[in-house]
Amino acid sequence: xxxxxxxxxxxLFKSPKLLQILAVVALVFGIASIFSGGQxxxxxxxxxxxxxxxxxxxxxxxFIGGFAYIxxxxxxxxxxxxxxxxxxxxxxxxxxxxATLGVVIFTGEAFEIRTIGAMILRTGLWFGLxxxxxxxxxxxxxx
Numbered sequence: 658x659x660x661x662x663x664x665x666x667x668x669l670f671k672s673p674k675l676l677q678i679l680a681v682v683a684l685v686f687g688i689a690s691i692f693s694g695g696q697x698x699x700x701x702x703x704x705x706x707x708x709x710x711x712x713x714x715x716x717x718x719x720f721i722g723g724f725a726y727i728x729x730x731x732x733x734x735x736x737x738x739x740x741x742x743x744x745x746x747x748x749x750x751x752x753x754x755x756a757t758l759g760v761v762i763f764t765g766e767a768f769e770i771r772t773i774g775a776m777i778l779r780t781g782l783w784f785g786l787x788x789x790x791x792x793x794x795x796x797x798x799x800x
Contacts, residue, residue: 673736676793679786680733680740686782687726694720710767715776718754722747733790741790748783755780
């Protein structure tokens with residue numbers, strides 16, 4: 658006799674507590690992004706010099722993205738579906754910015770290696786947060 662195997666998604670990201678923790682991390686990350694991006698964009702020449710060979714569009718996206726990070730974090734803390742959708746949009750935008758950064762670097766523009774590290778961190782954070790958001794929120798809807 659053949660029995661059907663239930664199809665189950667991995668449960669790694671389904672925890673509402675994990676989503677809350679990641680949302681708080683995103684909130685702090687948003688505040689830090691606004692502060693650090695603002696320092697380079699609007700701060701003193703000392704702040705710009707300390708940033709080194711920064712790529713302007715990456716700094717602008719980090720600064721503007723910080724506001725979106727805060728809004729998404731609030732939505733996820735409220736367990737609102739729109740928070741998950743915004744997290745996905747942030748993830749997609751971050752991947753596009755990262756890919757564009759790769760093209761700019763490939764063309765020979767000067768850059769800081771820490772920018773690549775920051776983009777890896779940003780992409781990983783938002784990918785993980787998006788997975789957690791969709792799995793946690795869809796999991797709570799099916800219980």
